[in-house]
Amino acid sequence: MNKEIKAYNNSQSPADKKICNKLAEEINKNLPKAENKIWHAHPVWFIEGNPVVGYHKLKDSVRLLFWSGQSFDEPGLNAEGSFKAAEKRFTSPDEIKVTHLRRWLKKAKDIQWDYKNIVKRRGKLVRLK
Numbered sequence: 001m002n003k004e005i006k007a008y009n010n011s012q013s014p015a016d017k018k019i020c021n022k023l024a025e026e027i028n029k030n031l032p033k034a035e036n037k038i039w040h041a042h043p044v045w046f047i048e049g050n051p052v053v054g055y056h057k058l059k060d061s062v063r064l065l066f067w068s069g070q071s072f073d074e075p076g077l078n079a080e081g082s083f084k085a086a087e088k089r090f091t092s093p094d095e096i097k098v099t100h101l102r103r104w105l106k107k108a109k110d111i112q113w114d115y116k117n118i119v120k121r122r123g124k125l126v127r128l129k
Contacts, residue, residue, distance in 0.1 A: 001028065002036050002037060002038075002043075003025055004043075005024055005035060005037075005038065005043040006089060008020070008038060008042070008043055009021050009024060009043075012057055012062075012109075013059075014090065015058070015091075015093075016057055017061055018064060018093040019062045019090050019092070019096070020043075020055060020057075021041075022096055023055050023062070023064055023101075024043065024055075024098065026096075026098060026101050026102065027045055027053055027105060028103055029082060030101075030105040030106065031045055031047070031052070031053070031109060032110070034046060034047050034052065034082065035047075035049075037061070039051065039054070041056075042054055042055065042056035043055055043056070045060045047108075047109060047112065048080060048093045048116075049066075049116045050112055050114060050116040050128065051067050051115050052066065052067055052068065052108040052109070052112060053065065053066050053105065053108050053117065054110040057105060058063075058089070061089040061090055061091045062089070062090050062091075063087050063088070063089050063090075064081060064088045064089075064090065064101075065085055065086075065087050066067070066085065066086050066087070066107075066108050066110050067083075067084065067085050067108075067112075067113065067115050068084050068085070068108065068111050068113045068115075069084070069085055069086025069087070069104070069107075070084045070085065070086045071084055071087065071111045071113070071127075072104060072108075072119075074086070074100075074104060074107070076088060076097075076100050077104065077114055078123055083115075084113045088104075096105050108116070112127075112128040113127055113128065114127070114128050
């Protein structure tokens with residue numbers, strides 16, 4: 001695991017640390033070629049420079065965010081923001097359904113909107129895959 005992400009996870013409460021570690025482990029396992037780093041103070045995974053998945057601690061939960069998640073057509077994910085992102089929130093590591101997470105991660109690899117160039121395109125998203 002990336003040492004900065006490990007430090008982020010270690011800085012959480014014991015219960016949230018377990019959630020973060022479980023998410024990071026599955027993301028790394030299912031997106032082995034993705035670059036991962038702390039971006040805007042949170043762990044994020046990128047495919048060819050495009051952010052695809054990340055997580056961060058909220059006041060009452062850990063939010064898993066898929067930048068293109070609204071295009072996944074998955075009932076377990078909720079729309080987030082005005083672009084194509086979707087989220088799932090966890091308050092316990094037991095809430096993470098690994099089969100669902102793996103399916104979402106496969107879709108994160110296969111379905112992408114071009115967030116890398118959103119500023120250059122003045123807020124317009126273009127589908128990559």
